[in-house]
Amino acid sequence: MLRLSCFVVVVAVWSGCSTTSQGVGTEPTVLWEDAREPETLVRAELKDDEARRIAAAHDIARACEQTARAMHKKDPPRGWAVMRHCIRRNDFSNLEILIEGIWAEPMAADPDAALLLAHVIAVRGGDVGNDLRLLRRRKMPVYSLQAALAEPESYVGRTLILRGAARHGRSMGGGRAFQIVETKVMAEGEWVTRPGTGRSLTRSHNELADQPDLSVRRGVVERNLKETSERSEVLHNVNVDTGLELVGRTETDEPSLEPAIDYVLVVRFEGVREAIDADGDVDEAATGVVVGYFEPENGMFAQIGH
Numbered sequence: 001m002l003r004l005s006c007f008v009v010v011v012a013v014w015s016g017c018s019t020t021s022q023g024v025g026t027e028p029t030v031l032w033e034d035a036r037e038p039e040t041l042v043r044a045e046l047k048d049d050e051a052r053r054i055a056a057a058h059d060i061a062r063a064c065e066q067t068a069r070a071m072h073k074k075d076p077p078r079g080w081a082v083m084r085h086c087i088r089r090n091d092f093s094n095l096e097i098l099i100e101g102i103w104a105e106p107m108a109a110d111p112d113a114a115l116l117l118a119h120v121i122a123v124r125g126g127d128v129g130n131d132l133r134l135l136r137r138r139k140m141p142v143y144s145l146q147a148a149l150a151e152p153e154s155y156v157g158r159t160l161i162l163r164g165a166a167r168h169g170r171s172m173g174g175g176r177a178f179q180i181v182e183t184k185v186m187a188e189g190e191w192v193t194r195p196g197t198g199r200s201l202t203r204s205h206n207e208l209a210d211q212p213d214l215s216v217r218r219g220v221v222e223r224n225l226k227e228t229s230e231r232s233e234v235l236h237n238v239n240v241d242t243g244l245e246l247v248g249r250t251e252t253d254e255p256s257l258e259p260a261i262d263y264v265l266v267v268r269f270e271g272v273r274e275a276i277d278a279d280g281d282v283d284e285a286a287t288g289v290v291v292g293y294f295e296p297e298n299g300m301f302a303q304i305g306h
Helices: 048-057 061-074 074-088 103-109 113-123 126-137 145-151 300-305
Strands: 160-172 175-193 201-206 217-226 231-250 263-274 282-293
Touching: 048 061, 048 074, 061 074, 061 231, 074 103, 074 113, 103 113, 113 160, 113 263, 113 282, 126 160, 145 160, 145 231, 145 263, 145 282, 160 231, 175 263, 231 263
Parallel strands: 231 282
Antiparallel strands: 160 175, 160 263, 175 231, 201 217, 263 282
16 A cells, blocks of 8 residues: 655645645645635626626516625625626616715716616616605715705706606707706596496385186296496596606707607706797706616506505
């Protein structure tokens, strides 16, 4: 029997003993399954296409967020890279989870924070007024048109999120300008009767024996006919003007915002400037650059409100 004159624990080199494995030092090295990775280990940056594929591989947005959360524990930048694409999914509507816990800090620091938040607000149905209230509580750097109009000089350069419809689009300076009328969404209920006549009819009469010269009662025969109908409440979204307006412009002259359609808009506020109205009169108007826009999901607000 051949006996080795040295002891090797995973990979080791002792003086006077050589192995075919490459030596890693003069001390034995032990590897444990639960050993922590070296703090000096630097992971490669996750490419945007890779992050998008990871987010798209999930059936539901909740599972996507859970994967991003697990990645964030080991490597925060890689986890947030995946989470950004989870947020862009058409079924992601959990605004609260983005402004609390581990996602609050990267969300506030992200240069596209307003666009990401506006997309989620649109998926939720476009109730910008109430959702902005949630964002203000968490000090997110987005503001309302009402606040900007109250102190125009203080809000120049800041990002607004509003719900509005574009009107009177026109070309201007290589771009396109719109009169944006701010709106808010409300749930209106309507009671609808389901199929059915809703009538109730009772008939009763006496029947006699058919034999002549006899007057024998067979008893009272009663027939009932009853049809019932049910009423249920149906909720509809109703768009209501708030009375606030903004002249918004886009950087390109391509037709983009369709008239009479409500959008959730992200606008970089430029302050109040003099403008000429349709009658040729000079008036002051709030202005801003439309950075992005999203069409709200129809019916989603009514479902949440109900």
